[in-house]
Structures are given as structure tokens and as C-alpha cells.
Amino acid sequence: MSRKSSHIIIVGAGAAGLMAARELARARRRVTILEARDRCGGRIHPLPAAEFGYEAAGGAEFVHGEAPVTRALLADAGLSLEPIEGTQWSFEGGKLSREARHDPHEAELHRALKALKHDLTVAEFLHRYFAGSQYESLRQSITRVVVGYDAADPARASTLALREEWMVDVGRHTQARIVGGYGALIEHLEAECRARDVTIRLGSVVSGIEEADAGVVIHCANGEVHRSDAVVLTVPLPLLKEIALPCAAREKAAAAADIGFGNVIKILLRFERRWWLDRQADLSDLTFLLSDEKIPVWWTQHPAEHVVLTGWFGGPQTASLASLTEPELIRTGLASLAGIFGLSPDDLAQKLVAARAINWAHDPFARGAYSWAKPQTRDAQAMLASADGTAVLFSGEALYRGRDMGTVEAALASGQETARIILRK
Incomplete structure (x- = not known):
């Protein structure tokens, strides 16, 4: 692989793919990104500001922990973080109460x-x-x-x-939001890539990869064929099974079975006003609200005063709602809030200005939300992340071996490391 003439194709324009592309393009490598969606960002999915009053997050929303790669990128982009401050509450046994700190x-x-x-x-x-x-x-x-x-x-x-x-601290983690949302970070990465002549082809669903002449040939579902010296797969784990791979790469991809992959259902509800303050005035600094309702976790945008409540339901139990349509999920969210606050779901529905529900398991280019570790996962990650002479490499949040696996930080760090591996060749 020549330093000056090598061409790398990256499958997926999420955080890992864009980060890898930026690093490779900075080193003057020729880079093409093939993205199945009609947008960049992957599981970072900003919703229109006109809908919720700000660029709400249909996907990733929080910056977790120290996140050094994310923070460095934010500094490059001139973006800032807003720490999550306020009070966490819980609803159990029919009562609302402040969460115990320890x-x-x-x-x-x-x-x-x-x-x-x-x-x-x-x-x-x-x-x-x-x-x-x-x-x-x-x-x-x-x-x-x-x-x-x-x-x-x-x-x-x-x-x-x-x-x-x-x-x-059990159940509590340092968290912040990007002012302008993760979408602003993706816009910065995409702009940097395009400024360095990275080709980004949207609507390109990769269906197969084969080795040929010391490189690879990539086949897309729309009939397009691309050739390169190497290819980096940054797609979510469930999609690896849907892409035909060369034998050696297929054997490596099988290790993904030892990495967990979870689902999330996210419901965003914008109301006319903060009606929950009518029920309990000291909820004015409410951040997170945990309950035993069907949609168990809710949060506000505090300290911002957007009149939006976000519902969150994660893990294997989301399968119980797999058959529900978006309107049905929204009604389920309203029913959960009604149960917590002792209100009628119909009354809450009348206060709605906008609503969205995203079941990430139903997204054909994600099939779930993010990865988590099993006892066998570290060995599987090492196998998938190794270069070992093959022209097919793997990258993404599922391969990150640090503390915050499954986060945007994990995706960015993995993409950065994959680029370094290629540049060392």
C-alpha cells in the first residue's frame, strides 16, 4: 500500500467513519465514504429545530465522562459543552421523591x-x-x-x-450536552472531510466485498462497484451479517457474536408549557426522572427551558414493544407520564406541540442502539480490531476497549485508532 497513492474506502459516515476519514485525509490519503443513509451521522440523528424548538437528539445526546477525543474535536470546531445540572427524581410506590445520593x-x-x-x-x-x-x-x-x-x-x-x-458512583455518571447538539459536531467533521477532498457517496448500501489484485472490490445494492486498496467497515454490529465478506474477514466478523448489542426506544414530547410544575413546584430543576412505568426513564433539557420531555427505554425488554408503530409508542409514552403524575393521557395529548418516537431496532441501517461488553468481549474486540495483513478492517464504538464503550467518544476514538493503524502500514 503506497503512502501517496493508496485509496481507502470507509463504509459508514457515522462518528467512527468520519473521524477515520478525516485522519486519513489529513495524511493525504485518498478516501471515499459509502453511506447507506441520505445523511451523515448514523446513530447521531438531530431532529429539525422547527419541530422541537432546538436541534433535539433522536439518537446520541450526552457526552459521558472525560471523553478526551470528543473534547479535542469540540475545541477544533469551536463548540462548547453544557454540564448536566439539577435534581434527579424517582417515582416508586405511587410517590415522587428525590433520588437518594448514595x-x-x-x-x-x-x-x-x-x-x-x-x-x-x-x-x-x-x-x-x-x-x-x-x-x-x-x-x-x-x-x-x-x-x-x-x-x-x-x-x-x-x-x-x-x-x-x-x-x-452507582447509577450516576458525569454527563454534559454539546451546545447545538452532536449534529453540530457531525457537521464539522463532514465539512473537514469535504474540504480535504474526501468523497462522500450517500445512498450507497454496501452488499458485498471481495479481495482482488492486492486490494478490494466493493459492491453496492444499487449496482455501483468501487475498487480500493483497503476498506474500513464502521457499520453497527448486526449489519456485518448482511455484507458478503472475504473468508478471512468473515471469520473475524464472527467474533462480533461475543459482543453485546442493545436497543433503545427514544420518545420526544414537546408540550405547550411545563405542566409538570403544576403537580410539584420543586421539579423546576428536574433533570432525570426514573420510574417503574412502561417507559421508565424521562429527562428534561434543564438548565435550558425547552418544554420537552424525553423518554428512554433500553435493553432487552424493548422487545416487548417491538410491534408498536410510532403513534402507538407516543401514546405509550403519554400513558407512562400520566401514570407518574396522576393525569389523563388524553389531557396530556392535548398539550402536545410535537412528538417523535424512534425505535432503533426498526432502523434498517442500525438494528439497535449501541454495544455492551460480555465476559468474552475483550478478546473479540482484539480480534476484530487487528489488521494482520488483511485489506478489510473493522472500526466503531463496539471495538473500543476503554471505559465508555458504546458512546460517541468510543466511536471517535476507534475511528482515530483505525486511521493510525492504516497509516503505520
Whole structure:
């Protein structure tokens, strides 16, 4: 692969694909991105500002933790972060209450996590170390985080992979939003790529890849054929099974079965006014609201005063709503809010200005939301991320081996690392 003449095709114009393309183009490589959608961003999906009063996020919304790659990119783009501030509430047993800041068994949990030498699933870990009735609240808190935050299955999720996350504070994570949303970051990356002569072909659904003449031939569903020296697949894990791959790449892709992939249903409801303050005035700084309703997690845009409540339902339990249409999901969201606040769903519906519901499992170019780790995942990631002489490489949030797997930071960092691997050849 010649440094000056090599041509790299990247499949997918999400965060990982755009980041890899930018890094390669900066090194004066010829880059083409093939994107199945009619837009860039992938699971970053800004909604029209006219609809919600701001560029609401139909997909990724929060910046989690330190996120050094994201923050450096924001600085390049002249974008800023707004920390999440306010009060978290819960609705249990028919009552609204402020969330307790600490679990009384938190120190005991940390000791057990520090002492853990061999990986267990989360369910096994809780059964082995915290089975007693006195730990009921702790088990619920951890399970809620694993299912609702990580979109994972406790019966299969890795405890070691989640250990650092929990050691910070069970169920609470440093979070912020980008002013202007992730869409502004994607616009910056796309503009940088185009300024460096990266070709971005939208509506190009890749159906197969074959090796030929020390390079690759990429076939698209619309009949297009592209040739390059190497190809980087940044598509979500479920889509790897839908692309015909050369034998060696297919064997590597099989390792994806050892990486979890979860779903999320996201419901955005814009109202005429903040009616929830009528029910309880001290909800004025409400951020997150957790409940046992069908749509269990809700949040506001606080400290911004947009009159929007966002509902979130993640993990394997989302399969119970798989058959629902978007209007039915919106009605389910209204019913959940009505149950929390003791109102009529019909009355809430009359206060609606705009509403959207996105079930990411129904998105043909995602088939779910993001990845999570099983006990076997680190080995699978190492296999997928290795270059080992092949012209087909893999990249994306699912391959990130840091703390915040499944985030935009993970996707950006993976794309950056994949570019470095190619540039070292």
C-alpha cells in the first residue's frame, strides 16, 4: 500500500467513519465514504429545530465522562459543552421523591468489585455477593443502570467491563450536552472531510466485498462497484451479517457474536408549557426522572427551558414493544407520564406541540442502539480490531476497549485508532 497513492474506502459516515476519514485525509490519503443513509451521522440523528424548538437528539445526546477525543474535536470546531445540572427524581410506590445520593452498601460494593479477579456476568456477581434481602435496593440500582443506561442484559453483561463505571458512583455518571447538539459536531467533521477532498457517496448500501489484485472490490445494492486498496467497515454490529465478506474477514466478523448489542426506544414530547410544575413546584430543576412505568426513564433539557420531555427505554425488554408503530409508542409514552403524575393521557395529548418516537431496532441501517461488553468481549474486540495483513478492517464504538464503550467518544476514538493503524502500514 503506497503512502501517496493508496485509496481507502470507509463504509459508514457515522462518528467512527468520519473521524477515520478525516485522519486519513489529513495524511493525504485518498478516501471515499459509502453511506447507506441520505445523511451523515448514523446513530447521531438531530431532529429539525422547527419541530422541537432546538436541534433535539433522536439518537446520541450526552457526552459521558472525560471523553478526551470528543473534547479535542469540540475545541477544533469551536463548540462548547453544557454540564448536566439539577435534581434527579424517582417515582416508586405511587410517590415522587428525590433520588437518594448514595446507597448504604456502596462501600461494600466497591470492596467486592476491587477484589474480583475473574469475570462474571452482572447477574452472577449480584447473586454471589449481594443476594440478601438487605441488598434489594442495591440490586435494583445496578440492574437499572445495566438495562436502562448500558442497554445491556444483566444475565450476559460483563462485571469487569462495567466495574470502573460503577466505582465512580452507582447509577450516576458525569454527563454534559454539546451546545447545538452532536449534529453540530457531525457537521464539522463532514465539512473537514469535504474540504480535504474526501468523497462522500450517500445512498450507497454496501452488499458485498471481495479481495482482488492486492486490494478490494466493493459492491453496492444499487449496482455501483468501487475498487480500493483497503476498506474500513464502521457499520453497527448486526449489519456485518448482511455484507458478503472475504473468508478471512468473515471469520473475524464472527467474533462480533461475543459482543453485546442493545436497543433503545427514544420518545420526544414537546408540550405547550411545563405542566409538570403544576403537580410539584420543586421539579423546576428536574433533570432525570426514573420510574417503574412502561417507559421508565424521562429527562428534561434543564438548565435550558425547552418544554420537552424525553423518554428512554433500553435493553432487552424493548422487545416487548417491538410491534408498536410510532403513534402507538407516543401514546405509550403519554400513558407512562400520566401514570407518574396522576393525569389523563388524553389531557396530556392535548398539550402536545410535537412528538417523535424512534425505535432503533426498526432502523434498517442500525438494528439497535449501541454495544455492551460480555465476559468474552475483550478478546473479540482484539480480534476484530487487528489488521494482520488483511485489506478489510473493522472500526466503531463496539471495538473500543476503554471505559465508555458504546458512546460517541468510543466511536471517535476507534475511528482515530483505525486511521493510525492504516497509516503505520
